Every structure is written in structure tokens, then in C-alpha cells.
Amino acid sequence: MSYRYLGNKTRLNDWIVGEIARVLPLGSSVADPMCGTASVSMALARAGYSVIAADALTFPVIHARTRLLAKQAPAFKALGGYDKALEWMRLATPVEGYFFQEFGEAGKPANGRAPRLYFSATNAAHIDGIRAGIRKLSTSGAITKIEHSVLLHHLIMATNKVANISGTYGYFLRKLSRPALQSLTFDPIEFEWTSGCHEVIQGTVEEHASTLRVDAVYLDPPYTKRQYAGNYHILETLAREDEPIAAGDGGLRPWTDQASDFCYRRKAGQAFRETLERLTVPHVFISYSEDGQVQEDELLSILNDYGKVTLLEQPYTRYRSNGRVKNGSVLERLYHVEAY
């Protein structure tokens, strides 16, 4: 699953899971409560762990449900099978609805701003058509919860591919880019059977920490000030299937209630403390970059209060959102905290 997502660990999965496997026997359980694209969750599942995946936002939960819980293609009885479900998405009747008006090149945003060029008019109407179709299927009870997630997963992936942005949804490009002029695509995904017993939940790690009954927790918090809720507002709207007020020129949904404390320099240290205080697991692994909001010495002093800390490092090439390499490589850090 290729996905432009801040902090996506796909390239580091082998290293992260390899380090976890040094201390945790296969077959144990691991929680990934800030799962994002669910790439680490999936790598852990492939390695033979049982995984609890979670995130504060809704679209990562959709990805995690699809990737971890759909161990084979769902039956999609109402649509005639998985391939037919994809065909149904390709052929959905366009609708000039919320996405067309708020995020399409030919739209008329409700707040009177200029059309927002996130999508071509054709793609925006296609997205609206699929959203309307999914809503109908789910309200009539024609699809299961997993089938519902798989359809939304495909819609999010397809939408992301044609979004007229330079990496995140903070703003759109001034002219429709070449990818934005392509049609939405719905190619089959590979459903992977994994041996573990997995669970997917939604909410903040601060909320869930005390309830996680697992052998280890892997934390991958945001490390810059960029809030995921604002930067991926369109994916969140697709996942929530709602039509929120689209504010300002960029059309952001109200997102401050989903703001992460890990993104604020003043609050990030406290967010780490709260999370660690509530966890009752023997092992905690934390990915955190050397240029994070919490400086290395402060993080070490926080972690040392909870257990014996081992710092593992791996050189990692940083990419800009346009795919170019940014300032060579940084050291990616993985902290292992063995609870006292």
C-alpha cells in the first residue's frame, strides 16, 4: 500500500519489527495505538504477533480494519463479489454534491470562497457518487462492517492518488497537476492472512493506554508541529462520511478537537508522561526522530522514570513531500523502555 503520509514507517518496518522480535517472542501481543497507515501493525501481524491497532483519527482506523481484519477478500454478496464491488466503485454515477461544491475545480464553496482545486470536477463528482452509494449500502444493511471499511479504504486510496496537493491537504496546488487529471482507480488489494488475533479501536493513546492488555506497546507519535487532523482533513471527511463546514480558503473541517498534544512543544513532554504513566505493559517501544518537539535529553529523562531505556538508531533518508531527498539522512531512533 503506497501512501503519502507524514511519518509513515513503511521503509523502517523491517528494522522496527526486527528490534521488537529480539525481545518479544513471536505469538505475543503488541499494540500500535498511533497506527497511521497501519504499516507497522501489518508488519507485526505478518511477523506472527497479535496486534491491537488504534489511532485518534478515523481514516487510519479504516485502513487498519481493512489491512488487519480483512484476512481475505470479503464476500460482498450485495454487489456480486469483491471484483464486482470495485467495478461498482468505478462506475458509480457522478453526483454534484458536497465534494464537488467544496473541493472541486468547478464548485461553489458555501462560504463564498473561490473554487478549491483539490480535485478535478469529474473526480469530485465521482467521489460524491461513491459516497452516496456507500451510504445507501450501509444504511440498508447490505454490507458488513468489514465490507464497509474495505470500500472506504479503496475510496481513500483512490482519492489520495488524484488529490491536487503537494503532500498534505493543508492547501491545494494552483493548477491541476498531472495526477489530479487522472481518473480515480480501484485496483484490487492483496488481502493478507495472518495468524494473530487482531483488534482495531479508535481514540487517543492517552485514553486507551490504561486498558491495553498486551505484552508490548509500540508508540509512533507525531514529532513535528504538523497536526494530522488538519493536514489530512479530506481523508477524515471521507472516513467519517459526513459533510462538515469547510472553513476558509483551504476548506478545513473543524479539527481542533482532534489536535494532538504531541504536536505542541509545550505539551508533548506531558503527553509522553501521561501515556507512559497509564501503560501497564512490560515493554514500550517508541519511534521518535532526533528533530522532534521533545529534545533527546528531555525524552530520555522522561523515559528513565518508567523503565530501563535502550536507544537504538538507524540512519534514515528523509524525503520532502515531492519525493526529493531533504538534507541527506537523519538518525531514526527507536527507544526500548523495559518497565521497572
Ligand SMILES: C[S@@+](CC[C@H](N)C(=O)[O-])C[C@H]1O[C@@H](n2cnc3c(N)ncnc32)[C@H](O)[C@@H]1O
Ligand atoms: C507518525 S504517524 C504514525 C505513522 C504510522 N506508524 C505509519 O507507519 O503510517 C502518527 C499518528 O499518530 C496519530 N496521533 C496523533 N496524536 C495521537 C494521540 N494522542 N493518540 C492516538 N493517535 C494519535 C496521528 O493521527 C497519526 O496517524
